[in-house]
Amino acid sequence: MKSVILIQVENIQASNHTPGVDINVVGSLNGTSIYDVDLNSVEDKPWKKPGADVTDYFNYGFNEYT
Incomplete structure (x- = not known):
């Protein structure tokens, strides 16, 4: 006898923002x-x-000279 497991996944909207990280800011x-x-x-x-x-x-x- 085979068991079938159904997994329900909520519709999650993709976010372009990761909390705490702004990839558009130049590091310092x-x-x-x-x-x-x-x-x-x-x-x-x-x-x-x-x-x-x-x-x-x-x-x-790359290295420190390139």
């Missing part, structure tokens, strides 16, 4: 736009520490 580091941050001026460069994975800090094959 210590009050400076991330586009204006000079990586040479950053004191702590955790991506250069032994065992660090550079992809944890840079995406798509």
